Amino acid sequence: MSEQALAALERYGSSALFAVVAIAAIGVPFPVTLLLIVTGSLVAQGVMDVWAAIAIAVVGSVAGDQIGYAVGRWGGKALAAKFSGMLGNAERITQLDAKAKRWGGAGVFFSRWLVAPLGPWINFASGAADYSWPRFTLWDVVGESFGAGLYICLGLVFSDRVQEIGAIFGDLTWAILGVLAAAFLGWRLFSMRSQDV
């Protein structure tokens, strides 16, 4: 599937870029980081214009993110009620909602480019937690613009090393996710121990 997305980008350019980033933002696991780096390389080869490429990537991603948010907003509550047993009691769900609202802006911004695999989940969670739509959209546009600009410019600079740069950033993303998971679980362990003492 990744190969088909990259081949479509090579063959159809901007329209494929728009479609792939939008579909990926909804939750289909396309290698968006590598795709944007390859887009940067295509810009370096004169196939695409840099500003047009960034604009198309941002518009496509934001469109996909909005769909994810809408699904969470109008279908998330029903889903949360159905699976509330897995999340905890009503009080726990209220706590999760409050946390989502408190950390919403940062979560949306960083999940656009730094920990991109979390992006679709954050979109859905933001909608389900009734996080303000204008704020979600603002952080979404800022994060997607930063991410698209960063990766397309990296592809532009390292236009003959796209696969290696893509692999480095792919691994770094998972390493950062590992750090975040370790910090969260370490904090859980620490608070459980404090309660026991």
Add this chain to the structure above:
Amino acid sequence: MRQSRRQTLIIFLGFCLAVAATFFFGYRAGRTARHVRWQNEPIQPWMSVPFIAHIHHTRADLLFQAIRVPPNPRDRRPIRDIARAEKLPASELIRDLQNAVANANQPGTEAVPPSGRAP
């Protein structure tokens, strides 16, 4: 009590897994970063001929000739699609392209700027 202990154990195992994943991916990213300038980008079926010419600093027309396709800098078909049109396995075209890149980049051959176009 037993349930609480089991929960602690699961969180501890998750913590260990997260730390291991951090080191694994961090190490792999570092290793790739160290070798980034010394490795040649492998040719993939999703790449077009002008794209391959660009990443290998060679001329697109030489690569088109190597796979017996009329040279056209606007031809952005992926190798996979060219192989399908020519009724050949993509691996065969990739092998021909690798040979052409190796021949083009031999010492004494004129280098091409990263645009992939002839000077």
